[in-house]
Amino acid sequence: MSKRIEARGLTKRYGDKIAVDDLTFSVEPGRVTGFLGPNGAGKSTTMRLVLGLDSPTAGTVTVSGRRYADLVGPAHAVGALLDARAVHPGRTAANHLLAVAQTAGIGRKRVDEVLGEVGLANVAGRRAGTFSLGMSQRLGIAAALLGDPPVLMFDEPVNGLDPEGIRWIRTLMRDLAAEGRTVLVSSHLMSEMALTAQHLLVIGRGRLIADTDIEDFLRTHGTESVLVRSAEPDRLARLLRRAGADLESEVDALVVSRLTAREIGKLAAAEGIALSELHPRRGSLEDVFMALTNDAVEYGVPA
Structure with missing residues (x-):
């Protein structure tokens, strides 16, 4: 059976508002897929549709070839963390997981295993209501x-995770994907997605904007520039402008667009201009994401 999430023409309306608009995509096993979009883009609604928590207005979405409602033993087919605080605050971490496990026919041994995997074994007897947000995230991941x-x-x-926790979950996601699992991760932290995801789904106002490998996404939609430093910046700037470059100044350096590092080096060498630094740069995932989704932001800051 295919271990993937597949959406075909997936649409969800709430009255006259379209939250998810004709989405078609496939989340494949063996890689971490980052699910990106501005606030209100439809990411959480899409995840709820995958898990059968909402019903689509049109289209279909399946997990391993079946609707979630038709899965036999759904806890053994798909695990999810949608709301880290969706835990009875009076239950201990161990009892919360045990209650979830018993509904799925999972034994106590597995509860102890996942508590260890997420680093909560030492606080298994503490009430979930006393947990920080970061600890609650770990508990939710354990349940998944x-x-x-x-x-x-x-x-x-x-x-809510501290730097150690962020590194831990980044490694966990990649390890799970390396085991051949299908991993879909929604996040607003672009810097973290750049380190974690191998593939991206980007949506805005409920519609699909990009479905691509992260390197292809940056190469296709990003802008490249070259940082150049020289003891003769004015002379170098005149040379590069004559060659058709666009220039910006940055802390005793020039940021050059429309010429490659190789082209800049050849021009400078031909004119006898020594360069102390020649460094190609590409826009970050955050830069590219912001530019690509600028028209799809539902709640923007007035200019």
Whole structure:
């Protein structure tokens, strides 16, 4: 059976508002897929549709070839973290997981295993209501892992985590994908997605904007420039402008667009201009994402 999430023409309306608009995509196993979009883009609604928590107005979405409602032993097919605080505050971490496990026919041994995997073994007897947001995220991830599912979905999993925790979950996501699982991660932290995801789904106002490998995404939509430093910046600037370059100044350096590093080096060498630095740069994932989704932001800051 295919271990993937597949949406075909997926649409969800709430009255006259379209939250998800004719989405078609496939989340494949063996890689971390980052699910990106501005606030109100439809990411959480899409995840709820995958898990059968909402019903689509049109279209279909399946996990491993079946609608979530038709899965046999869904905890063993897909694990999800949508809301880290959706835990009874009076239950201990261990009892919360045990209650979830018992509904799926999972034994106590597995509860102890996942508590260890997420670093909560030492606080298993503490009430969940006393947990920080970061600890609650770990508990939610433990619940998602209980059934050892081949498909995993995480909505903003790094919220509240300290740097050690962020590195831990980044490694966990990649390890899960390396095991051949399908991993879908929604996040607003572009810098973290750049380190974690191998593939991207980008949506805005409910519609698909990009479905691509992260390197292709940056190469196709990003802008490249070259940082150049020289003891003769004015002379170098005149030379590069004559060659058709666009220039910006940056802390005793020039940022050059429309010429490659190789072209800049050849021009400078031909004129006898020594360069102390010649460094190609590409726009960050955050830069590219912001530019690409600028028209799809629902709640923008007035100019």
